[in-house]
Amino acid sequence: MVPLQTMTAFSLLRSPMTPQQLIKAAQEKGYHAVALTDYNVLYGMYDFYQAAKKADMQPILGLTAELVGLQSSQTYPIVFLVENQVGYHNLLQISSVINTQDDQPTLTDLKSYLAGLYIILPSMGELTVVLGTEPERATTLVEKVISLTDAAHVFLGISLNMREDTVQSMKELADHTGTRIVANETVLYPNASDRFSAQVIQKLGQGEIIANVGLAQKQAATAYLKENIDWSNEYERRGISEAVANTDWIAAHSEVTLEQSAVTVPKYATPQGQSSKDYLAELATTGLTNRLHNLDIDSAPYEARLKEELRIINELGFADYFLIIWDVLNYAHKKSIRTGPGRGSAAGSLVAYVLWITDVDPIAYDLLFERFLNPERHQMPDIDIDIPDNRREEILEYLHEHYGHERVAQIITFSTMAQRAVIRDVARVFGLNPTQIDNLSKAMPRGTSSLQASYEDSLPFRNALLDLPVDGELLYQTALKLEGLPRNASLHAAGVVLSAEPLANYMPVQLGDDGRLVTQLPKGPVEALGLLKMDFLALSNLNILDIAIREIQKIPDYESFNIATVSLDDSATLKLFQNGLTNGVFQFESGGMKNILRQLLPDSFEDIVAANALFRPGPMQNIQHFVARKHQKEKQDVPDASMAVILAPTYGIIVYQEQVMRVAERFAGFSLGEADLLRRAMSKKDHDKIAAMKSDFIDGAMALHHDQQVAEQVFSYIETFAQYGFNRSHAVAYSKLAFQLAYIKAHFPAAFYKAVLNDSIADHKKIGIYISEAKLRHVTILRPSLNHSWQGYSMNKQGELQMGLASISGLRRDFREALIQERQEGGQYRDLTNFIGRLPSKYRKVSQLEPLIYAGALDGFGFNRKTLLGSMQGYIDAIGLAGESMSLFESLTPKMHEVAEFPLNEKLGYEHDYLGVYLSGHPIEPYLAALPDSQRTDIANLTVRISAATVVIYIQNVKKIRTKKGDPMAFVDGIDLTGSLSITIFPKLFKQVSPLLVNEKVLLITGKIEQQRGRDALQMIANRIVSGDELLARTSNSAGMVPTGQWYLRIMASAEDAGVMPILQNTLQQHHGANPVLLVFERNHRKIALDDTYGLADDERTAAAMQSLLGKNNVVFKKKP
Incomplete structure (x- = not known):
């Protein structure tokens, strides 16, 4: 027997079974073939096919389609199974039609797509319903299906759950119509023990709870994959073994191959009907001339490389691909859409550089074309484009309009049930209330890799499960089975596919929320099946760069400022990197990276590139050696002198993949194409390929007169480093973008901070860091103002930054828009009376106005905030009585009763609540004056190299716990003017200082700085804590108070x-x-x-x-x- 109707987790929230689990179970239970028939979609098609082939099983591709009935307006399932390649392509079309049309189709609507497909009218379908209610119409229904295809391709599904009389009716109907019966057992989970988890995931999809978990757990399993022999014997016992035989017949006559599609790249429409390769050569030659204009460099190497790259591109048939990318980038540049300097290995292409697709000179930086496009690797080129996050939609619209909606699609991705989410989901189905769910989730530890790791590592989590009013162990075990399953479909952040023909010819598609096509297969299968993929990544840093440059160009004498021409050896910018002052600088913001920069003290752009490449898992282990060698504290030692030139920029350490390729080329005589294959084998740890190529490497080295033993050492050396080597093309391109941002930060701080503050306007933590930093750079930050603020941060003529109304928490967007619109139309608000009078009635509520008051946006009216707050209701009541009469309102306006302002700490607290930052001062400022700078360290300047640091912090949060021995200890989150820090206080110190550990208290803390485990942040292990008030007292006493x-x-x-x-x-x-x-x-x-x-x-x-x-x-x- 062959199971012909199986659904997996890709029938979202209907099954807990992955395609791989289906294949494994089928193999273990004696099946030689199995079908996949998810509901309406083909999401799991590729994974299922690959898993089956790997297990030496026959995959049968299919679909359970929900279609409008042939004799009813209700929907019923129909199973389609692929017979051959024609049927495979028709299956793609059927799924695409179902998922792109507003109305659910009928089988008749799909008539043109039925060739090469077997159709099963399933045991749970329309035919069974008709047989049970109006049996005389059953023949008509089957004959209608036959009329759309032929009897040989139509099967009537029966199952062991059917009554015997229904089975007999099916047999008679099949005989009468010339069709056949077939065993049609629905499979939703691999084993009987998985029934409960299937029920849970289905209830989750339905938004329901299980009223009685204990009772539900005891229900019998029916929809699991039984042993082949058991099903076959049961069918034989009931005298319907022919139904089993017909499953084998379908399998024997089903054959499909998922090969790389012969997808044609869309032809670019060239002017005057030129060939693609001629037009590409014309554009590239002109581009090279423009790139080298006014540069005092030898053009010969560029011309030779351009000729060679064009030859390879044309031989591989990718001229149209380059023209399409050029066309999109050309459109972007015409529309003033800033694009990144490059991403990935494409920065190694001179053709891409001269077409202004990238902005990194590959010859100047020794970047290799073969790392990008290797004629010996025969893969599609992959040019990824970075664009501002607020302009990506324009690019997508251009692609759709220019190349056709049916030929362009974004790529699907799946949100999965991660450990914390799956616990919450299962807890919800178990009937827990929101508070119980939150408490259970909070008990889970942070930073663990899986639900099982959280369970094993955390006693509080295990105890929280035990304390539940339901079976906590069952909840955990159920969540464990569901962890990692797809929960819903969403869009890949960057991926777009393009085809010369409608995409549904090659790939199942569906409609996205915006009405555009989305592939049903994720990025990996899309690439494996040979479709042309492009990545358009929305990068907020480009928007930051764009905003800052536009501000700079408003400055007299800087109207033509061009960031692309700034020197990458600028000393002020390098100084900024050396000091680790890289908040807001792309890829250099993390605490760990800033720590490395302060150790490395980069004095060239090459050092910046290397730091970017090294600060990643794997190569990070070489950072300290790199730093030591740069500062001549460690000897540079390489196996052979011929490597010294290649590795000189990185102090004898292989940092980049391209260095591996250069060594193979110059030491062993490899072509760069061969060297790329070696690099690829080493990075993927493909031991068979490495062994095969090692012989070639040794032979090549000896042919160049190198000693065999040295050749062995060199090969071993590059093999060790190659697995950690980073793509230099990518590192150079992204480091250039980082340097440009850092340059603006160093030279035009106000423009920089305006840009980053607007980009992070909803992130109060970042806002606090940037504003504190801006103040230290002498950039004036003005509080929000009813009469001067716009939505975001703006800059006035004096170079001061005005906070926007969007900076104020709790202020509705429509209210902000109404305030600004009224100001634009009616002029500035003259006073409080004028403001309240012009305020639309729906906003005349104290609760609406409180955020404005607490944030200081109404300070311009001349009253303190406490006075404004206390008087506001009287003004609102007066305008309510006056109606539309402003003169009456003015006469009814109550007299302002002025009171003393809020105490400073309270005022600052409100500011922080509503703005995420202290503007009128900072709670620690009085305490800083009591301690010389030499006796404390700003949080921003902490590094792991500091064994004992002293900080002054303002407590934001205290978490008290008990150790395994039951001793109390605490974790404190605190801030200063420059950043935030987590402090650990162990039991011995905790006993001495526990009364001091209170929110909104200032402390002087001395301790050791460490890297937080599993996080890119520092922490302090406290060994001494003094109250800030004690510090002030000492100062007061010493001052003779x-x-x-x-x-x-x-x-x-x-x-x-x-x-x-x-x-x-x-x-x-x-x-x-x-x-x-x-x-x-x-x-x-x-x-x-x-x-x-x-x-x-x-x-x-x-x-x-x-x-x-x-x-x-x-x-x-x-x-x-």
Whole structure:
């Protein structure tokens, strides 16, 4: 028997079985062939085919299509199975039609696509329904299907779940119509033990819960893949073995091959009917002339290389491909859409450079064409294009309009059930409420690679599962089975495919949310099947660059500023890299990278490129050797002197794949094409190919008069490094973009910060870092202003940056737009009365206006924020009474009752809540003045090389836990003016300082700097903590500050019993001052005079805090006479 109707996880949220699991189960249970028939889609087609071939099984490609019935308007499943290549292409069309048309088709609608396909009217389909209700119409239905194809291709599906009389009716109907019955058992999961996980994933797809998990778990399994022998015997026992035989007949007559399609690249429409290769040569020659214009360099190497590259491109038939890419880039440049300097190996092509597809001179940087397009590798070229994230849509629209909607598609990708998401999903189906789900999710550790690792590594997670009101172990085991399965389809970030013919001829497609075509196969299968793929990656850094350049070009004498012409050896820019001041600089922002830059101290663009290439998993192990060799603290040692020139820029270390190729070329006489094959084999650790090519390498080296032993050493040397080598073409191109951004940051900081702040406007963490940094660079940041702010950050004529209204959290977009539109149409808001009067009625609510007030956007009206907040309701009430009469409103406007402003810390807190940054000051600023710069380090300047650093931080979050031994400890997140830091406080220190670990408190912390495990961030292991208030007290005392009186605090017995003392200690530190404190205990009349560390201020806030804690009658402050 052959299973002919199986659904996998690619029938999204209907099955927990992957194509690979289906093949494995089929192989283990005695099947020689199996079909894949997912619902309506062919998402899993390629994976299924490859898995079957690898297992030496026969794959039968198919589809379970939901079609409108032939005798009813309801939809029913029909199974299509491929007979041959014609049927394969028709299957692509059928799935494409189903997924691109608004209305569900009927089988009749698909008549032109039925050749080469077997049709099964399944046991759960329309025919079975008709047989049970109106059997006289069953013959008509089958005859209608036959009329669309022929009887030999139509099968009537029966299953062991059918009643015997229904099976008998099917047999008679098949005999009468000349069709055949066939065993049609639906398979949704591989084993009976998977039934419950199948139910869970189906309930997830339906948005339902399982009311009784225990009962559901005990239900019998039916839709699993049974043993071949068991199914065959059962059919034979019931006297319908012919149905089994017909599954084998279908398999024997089904043959399809998934080969690389002979997909034709669309022909580029050249002017005057020129051939593609002639037009490409013309464009390239003209482009070379333009590129070399006014450059004092020898053109001969460029001309020779251009000729050779064009020869290879034309021989491989890729002239049209280059012209299409050129055409798209030419359109982009005409529309002032900035494109990146290059991406991937394409930067190694001179043709791409002279066509302005890339902006990196491959000869100047010794980049290799064969790394990009190797005539000995016979692969499609892959030119990836970076474009600003806000302009990608224009490029897609051009492709569709120019080349045709049916010939262009974006590439699908699948969001999978990652460990945290799958736990939440399964918990939801188990009926847990949102709070329970959140708590379970929060108990999971961060940074683990899988759900199983989280379970094994985290006792809190295991305990959280045990504490659930449902079976936590079952929940975990179910989630484990579903982890990694596709949950929904989405779009690949960059991929686009293009064809000379409608794509559905080669690839199943569907409609995306925007109405454009999307492939049903993801990136890997698309490439494997030979379709022309291009990547248009939306890169926000290009938008940042574009915004900054437009600002620079507004500066007198810089109107023609061209970033492409700046020197890549600019000293100010290199200094910025050396200091690790690379926040906002593409690919150089991470803490680890900044740490490397401060060690490396790059003094050339080559060093920047190398750092970019090295700071990745694998090659990262060579960084310290690279740094040591650069600073001549480690000897440069290579196996042979001939390698020294090749490896000189990287201090004797192989950093780039191209260096492997150069060594193979110059040391062993390989062609660059052969060298690329060797490089590829080594990077993929293809030991068979490496062994085969090693012999050629040794022979080639000896032919060039190298000693065999040295040749062996050189081969071993490059093999060791090759697996970590990085694509130099990509590193140079992306480092150039990084350098351009860094150049602007170094020379035009205001323009730079305007660009990065607008790009990160919704990311308060980044905003805080950039604004703090901008202030240090003497860039003035103005708070949001009702009369001067636009949506985003803007720059005034003085070079000051004005925060935009979009910077304010809680301010609705339509409200922001209404405010700006009214200002543009009616002029600036003159005063508060004028503002409220012009405000649309739907926005006249205090809750709508609070964000503006707290953010300081209404400061221009001349009242402090607390006054504005307290008076706003009166103004709103007055305009409500006045209606549309402004004169009446002005007469009804209440008198402004002015009050004192919020205390500074409270005011700053509101600013931070609504803007993500402190503008009017920073909570740590008073404390910084108490500590010389030499005695502390800014967070931004911390490196792992610092064994003991002291920082002043403002606490944002405290997480207290217990160790395995039960001892308390804490993790503290804090900030200073330059960044944020995570601090670990182990039990011994925690016991001493626990009262100080309170949000919104300033601390002086000394500790060791380490790299956080599994994260690109630093952390501090604290060994000493001092309260910021104690620091101020020391300063005050040393400055001769004189107390103005004494505090008397009575501790009632009831308060003492309630544990007030630790709270009192913390409150004393929060309100530190010069005035001594005397504690008087009610219980035993003890009196304790506290030392200066716990002196108090003499202000109203201190009195209020103490009275709130101890009671109004228990707090007295006596001033000195």
